[in-house]
Amino acid sequence: MQLNLDDRFNTELPADVLNDNARRQVHDAAFSFVTPRVPSNPQVVHVADEVAALIGLSSEDVQSDDFVQVFSGGKVPQGARPYAMCYGGHQFGNWAGQLGDGRAINLAEVQHQGRRWTLQLKGAGETPYSRTADGLAVLRSSVREHLCSEAMFHLGVATTRSLSLITTGDQVMRDMMYDGNPQYEPGAVVCRVAPAFIRFGNFEIFASRDDQDNLRKLADYTIKHYFPEIQIDANSESDHYVEFFRQVSQRTLAMIVDWQRVGFVHGVMNTDNMSILGETIDYGPYGWLEGFDHDWTPNTTDSQNGRYRYGYQPRIAAWNLAQLANALFPLIGEAEPLQQIIDEFLSTFVIKHDEMMAKKLGFGRFQTGDAELIRDLEEVLQLTETDMTIFFRNLAKVQSSTDASDSPGMTAVMDAFYAPDELNGETLSRWQSWFSGYIQRIASSGTSDEERAEQMNAVNPKYVLRNYMAQLAIDKATAGDFSLVSELHDLLRQPYDEQPASEKWFAKRPDWARNKVGCSMLSCSS
Secondary structure, three states: OOOOEOOOHHHHOOEOOOOOOOOOOOOOOOEEEOOOOOOOOOEEEEEOHHHHHHOOOOHHHHOOHHHHHHHHOOOOOOOOOOEEEOOEEEEOOEEEEEOOOOOEEEEEEEEEOOEEEEEEEEOEOOOOOOOOOOOEEEHHHHHHHHHHHHHHHHHOOOEOEEEEEEEEEEEEEEOOOOOOOOEEEEEEEEEEEEOOOOEHHHHHHHHHOOOHHHHHHHHHHHHHHHOOOOOOOOOOOOHHHHHHHHHHHHHHHHHHHHHHHHOEEOOOOOHHHOEOOOOEOOOOOOEEOOEOOOOOOOEHHHOOOOOOOHHHHHHHHHHHHHHHHHHHHHHHOOOHHHHHHHHHHHHHHHHHHHHHHHHHOOOOOOOOOHHHHHHHHHHHOOOOOEEHHHHHHHHOOOOOOOOOOOOOOHHHHHHHEOOHHHOOHHHHHHHHHHHHHHHHHHHOOOOOHHHHHHHHHOOOOOOOOOHHHHHHHHHHHHOOOOHHHHHHHHHHOOOOOOOHHHHHHOOOOOHHHOOOOOOOOEOOOO
């Protein structure tokens, strides 16, 4: 197995002066060199072949013992110098100081067919940033990360990828619900793949320490390699940093709009979990909306305050951008252009959200009058528990010629309601009123029902990684059966296709999963 190694981050930016994995505060450095932990008996659970191809690995490479050893942390490729990145972050709104890659190790950067990828092992042992933790990960959370990374990519959402999921043969102690009942669980390592893993927090840690020299080095490095279209004006010392912030804001906006489109809730949008490239990163207690609910969060830690709930994700993204702006301020020297970009983020989100919803509803182009229909829909969807994925997918079956006097459209979406007997009185009346307006709108669009359905099905997925599906795969994998991990991976590679043989996965969350651990809410434990 041969990887085309070409490291930049750990050759162009300042390194920690110490070269061991011991936990410590790291100053004047962007990273620390580390050595991954050697697992006792690594075993491949699943490999994403198309991600392997991205980094130049063949099917023969993937099946080799070398692959298992390298991507479980057991062997460092010749010429590689693994490292963990230093960063800080705001966690649940509070500055947490130094955080860093506590259980992630950047194995190497590789080039293939003109593209560059960073390979990062998650769960391969402690680093200087592990604090009181062990730097390991368990199979449970690793299955979720591996499947979700690829599911999000195929949904068209900007994301890190996942190459492989490998068990280590070691047992890892975890208190899954933080209730004082720790248990041993199988350990695992995921290899994450992305152009870079630079986070908002990488900039925040330097700013918090008034280390403007390294802050500037990191910003210049990031612009040079990941935003090369930004022109540096010799007459200005700061305009390119403002433009950098603008482009990060735009990429973040596009990501959040897509999260809202598919009903994804990240669950822990701390600033250290925000990629500077506008890619979804760090899949912890995430979830997809079952019943449409602006106030739902999958994170048990966040259940009381709901800071990271579905409907609040755009505002949290703006808040996180404000923290990045504060970090970049020393390089710019004035707050007004940064504040203007944050204000534009919030106002532009409303526009982009409405345009996105118009596509989900089959309107094509958004028109001024559509805003009321969209707002009314988001209200009626919450009158009784309504499955978001099923509702929007089946909405494409509504005919523009439907008789508006006979419960228009309700039959087409009836499978989306968890308690259809609640569709009476005022609730039913409001649904009928909304469908009446909706049918008038699609009838006036000039688009045929068939064409509209095709357009809607291209943005409204039929299959998403519901938590109960992931839990079923976890239960089987824990028992040594990896078949469902492979089945779900294959299913989620084509989330917009009908896939008749997989119709069983196009269904509401079963009753048994409503309150089952891992199927409704999750903790940050991994």
